[in-house]
Amino acid sequence: MNPLRELKTDKALANCNGDANSEICFLSLSDNDSPSVRTLVVREISDSGVYVFLNKTSNKWKQIERNKLSEVLFWYPSLKTQYRVFGEIEELPRTSIKDHWNRRPLQSKYMDYAYEHFAEQSQEIPSEKALKDFVNELKHQTEPNKLVPPPSASGIRINAASVEKLLLDEHNVHSRKKFTKESESWRQIFLMP
Numbered sequence: 001m002n003p004l005r006e007l008k009t010d011k012a013l014a015n016c017n018g019d020a021n022s023e024i025c026f027l028s029l030s031d032n033d034s035p036s037v038r039t040l041v042v043r044e045i046s047d048s049g050v051y052v053f054l055n056k057t058s059n060k061w062k063q064i065e066r067n068k069l070s071e072v073l074f075w076y077p078s079l080k081t082q083y084r085v086f087g088e089i090e091e092l093p094r095t096s097i098k099d100h101w102n103r104r105p106l107q108s109k110y111m112d113y114a115y116e117h118f119a120e121q122s123q124e125i126p127s128e129k130a131l132k133d134f135v136n137e138l139k140h141q142t143e144p145n146k147l148v149p150p151p152s153a154s155g156i157r158i159n160a161a162s163v164e165k166l167l168l169d170e171h172n173v174h175s176r177k178k179f180t181k182e183s184e185s186w187r188q189i190f191l192m193p
């Protein structure tokens with residue numbers, strides 16, 4: 001079975017359970033001996049990978065340009081289940097970014113404008129008040145239906161090469177499985193938990 005389908009099913013189950021982590025993942029990157037991790041909203045899980053949105057002015061994008069290998073972590077406390085998806089990052093085509101972007105929360109859309117015209121994401125800003133004033137002015141000047149995705153608004157897919165699933169069992173031994181993609185099929189092995 002494709003482990004990404006298991007992940008997708010567990011994500012939906014976690015959502016039904018009211019799991020605070022059901023909408024998010026943790027993306028780790030590494031370059032020049034400098035590891036980093038951050039929380040991101042999961043936009044989609046397909047049979048081939050995990051989709052997230054980011055802004056290309058950010059530090060994470062600069063890291064991705066240097067090293068496309070990444071691991072995404074999912075932890076669903078309500079299911080006592082952890083997934084680790086390892087693979088290479090691929091930028092999404094402009095057309096699919098536009099569709100997704102239009103469904104983003106309004107505040108996130110204004111922030112994407114601010115990354116273009118106020119300061120790049122992850123960089124030092126003069127003050128929080130200066131940013132708030134800038135966004136308020138933007139809201140005043142630009143109606144929500146006039147907003148279009150700026151060039152730096154982007155999205156990526158982490159193409160899964162391997163997936164590891166750890167299921168904790170308080171009363172018995174834990175279950176730890178590793179799935180590795182081989183051409184179009186998945187090979188499954190058991191790991192010592």
Ligand SMILES: Cc1cc2nc3c(=O)[nH]c(=O)nc-3n(C[C@H](O)[C@H](O)[C@H](O)COP(=O)(O)O)c2cc1C
Pocket residue numbers: 024036037038039040041042052053054055058059060061121122
């Ligand atoms: C619950 C939550 C959801 C988030 N979702 C996103 C997201 O979808 N995209 C994004 O770029 N940053 C998101 N962030 C912010 C990132 O964690 C991070 O602070 C930001 O992207 C800057 O990261 P960087 O400096 O590594 O580029 C989210 C943070 C939290 C706490």
